[in-house]
Amino acid sequence: METEDSSSENGLLHRKQALYSSLDSCFEIQKEMYRGQQYSQIYFARLHLMRTLLYSLLPNWKPHIHVCTVIGLEEGKECIIVGTLYKHMKLKPSILEEYSKERSATPLVRPHNFMHPDDHLILEDESGRIKVCGDVLLPSVYVTGVVVALHGKETGTGDFWVEDVMEAGIPHQIERPIKSGEDKYVIFVSGLDIGSSTSNPLKFQLLVDHITGHLGDKKEQSIAAKIVRVIIAGNSVEIPRGLLNGQNLGSKDQFTLSEPIKELDIQLTQIAAGIPVDIMPGPNDPANFSLPQQPLHRCLFPSSSAYNTFRSCPNPHLFQLDDVSLLGTSGQNIDDLEKYSDANDKLEFLERTLRWRHVAPTAPNTLGCYPFTDRDPFFVETCPHVYFVGNQEKYETRLIKGAEGQIVRLICIPRFSETGVAVVLNLRNLECHALSFGTEFG
Amino acid sequence: MATSKSDMKGFFKQKKKSGGITKAKAKSSSTKKSLSPKRSATYGSDITQPAALISHGFPDIENDYDEKEEVLRQFDMNMAYGPCLGMSRLARWERAKSLGMNPPEDIGHLLKAGKVGAECLWEGRV
Numbered sequence: 252m253e254t255e256d257s258s259s260e261n262g263l264l265h266r267k268q269a270l271y272s273s274l275d276s277c278f279e280i281q282k283e284m285y286r287g288q289q290y291s292q293i294y295f296a297r298l299h300l301m302r303t304l305l306y307s308l309l310p311n312w313k314p315h316i317h318v319c320t321v322i323g324l325e326e327g328k329e330c331i332i333v334g335t336l337y338k339h340m341k342l343k344p345s346i347l348e349e350y351s352k353e354r355s356a357t358p359l360v361r362p363h364n365f366m367h368p369d370d371h372l373i374l375e376d377e378s379g380r381i382k383v384c385g386d387v388l389l390p391s392v393y394v395t396g397v398v399v400a401l402h403g404k405e406t407g408t409g410d411f412w413v414e415d416v417m418e419a420g421i422p423h424q425i426e427r428p429i430k431s432g433e434d435k436y437v438i439f440v441s442g443l444d445i446g447s448s449t450s451n452p453l454k455f456q457l458l459v460d461h462i463t464g465h466l467g468d469k470k471e472q473s474i475a476a477k478i479v480r481v482i483i484a485g486n487s488v489e490i491p492r493g494l495l496n497g498q499n500l501g502s503k504d505q506f507t508l509s510e511p512i513k514e515l516d517i518q519l520t521q522i523a524a525g526i527p528v529d530i531m532p533g534p535n536d537p538a539n540f541s542l543p544q545q546p547l548h549r550c551l552f553p554s555s556s557a558y559n560t561f562r563s564c565p566n567p568h569l570f571q572l573d574d575v576s577l578l579g580t581s582g583q584n585i586d587d588l589e590k591y592s593d594a595n596d597k598l599e600f601l602e603r604t605l606r607w608r609h610v611a612p613t614a615p616n617t618l619g620c621y622p623f624t625d626r627d628p629f630f631v632e633t634c635p636h637v638y639f640v641g642n643q644e645k646y647e648t649r650l651i652k653g654a655e656g657q658i659v660r661l662i663c664i665p666r667f668s669e670t671g672v673a674v675v676l677n678l679r680n681l682e683c684h685a686l687s688f689g690t691e692f693g
Numbered sequence: 694m695a696t697s698k699s700d701m702k703g704f705f706k707q708k709k710k711s712g713g714i715t716k717a718k719a720k721s722s723s724t725k726k727s728l729s730p731k732r733s734a735t736y737g738s739d740i741t742q743p744a745a746l747i748s749h750g751f752p753d754i755e756n757d758y759d760e761k762e763e764v765l766r767q768f769d770m771n772m773a774y775g776p777c778l779g780m781s782r783l784a785r786w787e788r789a790k791s792l793g794m795n796p797p798e799d800i801g802h803l804l805k806a807g808k809v810g811a812e813c814l815w816e817g818r819v
Contacts, residue, residue: 287817288779295775299792377772624780625788 441641442666446511484641485533485581541619
């Protein structure tokens with residue numbers, strides 16, 4: 252695809268295009284065969300992958316300290332151990348509590364945060380596990396599943412006193428060629444929730460009309476012509492689950508059940524007719540539950556999938572537009588982090604996952620995940636230029652810098668049905684702004 | 694190695710062909726329908742009193758696995774290559790290879806040749 256100028260010829264505005272390549276092959280599970288394996292395999296793959304990486308970074312961090320495994324620890328001897336963190340949480344819901352006869356007064360499941368001041372961290376590798384103590388490694392920051400290197404020593408009580416911690420850090424980023432180029436915009440939207448009581452069809456129609464250039468004057472249309480792609484980051488429909496009560500559905504109920512998807516298909520056809528669109532599944536969409544969520548099936552979109560601009564993508568989604576690499580999820584990974592750790596804002600969670608080099612560290616502990624045996628697809632190989640998460644409460648964005656000069660634009664995409672806000676990203680300079688649609692007057 | 698039957702004929706009393714550690718054959722159970730279910734489990738089998746224990750005096754502890762299986766079991770138990778359950782031995786060996794752990798090549802050849810157990814000892818049992 253060549254980039255075209257958006258100058259008008261014969262009064263016609265041409266839409267700009269950007270070279271797209273999808274790097275989602277690691278998230279596809281069609282070739283995987285479930286052979287009864289448990290999650291120990293994915294944890295082993297993750298530990299081995301990240302430990303090899305951390306061992307290579309140790310000479311730059313603390314070259315003279317002895318490295319050993321948990322079982323090789325000697326009391327009082329300073330050393331470095333590398334392993335997976337496990338956070339023991341008192342309030343974390345456990346299925347076994349349902350069977351215990353003594354139940355505490357607190358309810359079994361709390362929807363919000365499960366943190367407690369008594370939470371502590373344990374470091375684990377194949378040889379053993381050891382409780383971690385000290386002020387350096389805060390249990391409120393870390394979650395189960397993060398692989399770190401700890402410098403410290405074993406105490407008399409059998410705990411490991413941490414003096415310093417090293418995370419994998421932001422990975423290497425492929426530098427973008429510095430050229431002024433032209434403005435090309437990508438629109439991010441999530442949480443359309445078509446079919447729910449909170450979604451306003453007029454708001455989404457306004458968004459579609461703006462993108463396709465049916466709104467506004469020549470100036471407005473020329474801005475819209477610079478939009479090269481639309482990314483829909485999950486929760487596009489809300490299926491009326493009240494109808495699903497375990498019995499066979501009558502034809503009227505079946506019709507009601509499929510209405511939201513049909514409406515979404517109609518809207519997507521309008522978009523796909525004029526601009527490439529990527530749709531990712533979210534927690535409420537008709538896709539599989541565990542990560543990586545597979546692309547929504549083409550049969551759900553009979554009319555929009557006829558266009559080659561329509562693309563159904565997995566969650567998480569990794570792709571490249573021109574020379575900008577973008578990685579993002581529909582929100583499950585960050586929402587899970589919010590339940591089990593603490594931060595000032597959602598962007599801080601995003602930044603942490605990038606510094607831990609793992610998109611979803613709580614999978615498979617508290618986040619549903621496919622039991623891979625030989626790889627961990629959530630490991631971040633190269634640093635993306637844009638890292639987004641969908642279905643958040645509000646629009647937030649920040650530009651972070653890594654130690655090697657990496658620059659990443661972090662974006663929290665708000666739920667469109669609640670806020671009416673979509674996010675616009677300029678590929679040229681990674682600047683971001685919000686596009687909000689309202690339907691009330693005054 | 695299990696000793697071949699031809700040497701043992703002189704030592705052991707000859708037992709019925711349906712003896713040894715085998716289930717009761719379907720043919721016999723259909724002709725003897727009057728047998729109570731409790732007795733049919735041990736009908737025709739010496740599972741409670743195997744022939745070797747009675748006549749020989751010492752138990753034959755060598756099961757029918759050879760040194761190839763022994764090597765593979767050591768490979769299964771090696772912590773460096775990760776958990777052995779839930780993966781076939783060849784898949785685990787391939788994973789070790791792709792993760793750069795340099796597993797011994799002869800184990801790879803042994804697994805690819807076939808003829809040896811594809812799964813670890815506990816597969817399907819745990």
